[in-house]
Amino acid sequence: MSAYIATRLSHQSHSCKIHCSENPQIYNSLYFQKKKIMAHLMVMGALHAFNSVQQILLSELECPVCMEYMKPPITLCVNGHNICNTCKQKIPHCPTCEQQFLNTRNVALEKVAIELNYPCVYRKYGCSETYKLDFIGKHQDRCQYIPQPCPVNKLNLGTCTWTGISSSIMSHLNHKHKNLLYYYGNNSDCL
């Protein structure tokens, strides 16, 4: 697509060079416009390539058990399969080959992990933020997409298994607990 646009621009600019030769101002403005678009396309191409590489590297970090992205320490089994530290504590053997784990860390993969942007664990609830390892934990502690339980449980007003992001609590209450809302005067501060 980018190559097509670049070719079109080149053709347009070439025919324009003849028509605009009497008006260097127009020619110059078209020339700079073309340069600007070409630079933009190059940035877009580089960004696309960067995102693809990032995605491939992230998939290498997917834990085969919890499917979350592994963070250091990343350890190996005797056959070289990786596993996240949390899952390693819970299972006795490698889930991929059933062989034993080693106490060896995958230093190369840990180095890659440090350079990557990790998607927030609440992405399935709608968060699209990504951060390096140093900051992702801080973000996840105060992410606006952390699922919250229904407030009726906390207030001993009933039992409800619903969980959702804070911005959808009022609509849930309106939908499922309309009687309680009526009782509390439709005041969200009470709940």
Ligand SMILES: [Zn+2]
């Ligand atoms: Zn895991």
Ligand SMILES: [Zn+2]
């Ligand atoms: Zn294995």
Ligand SMILES: [Zn+2]
């Ligand atoms: Zn988030």
Ligand SMILES: [Zn+2]
């Ligand atoms: Zn509820």
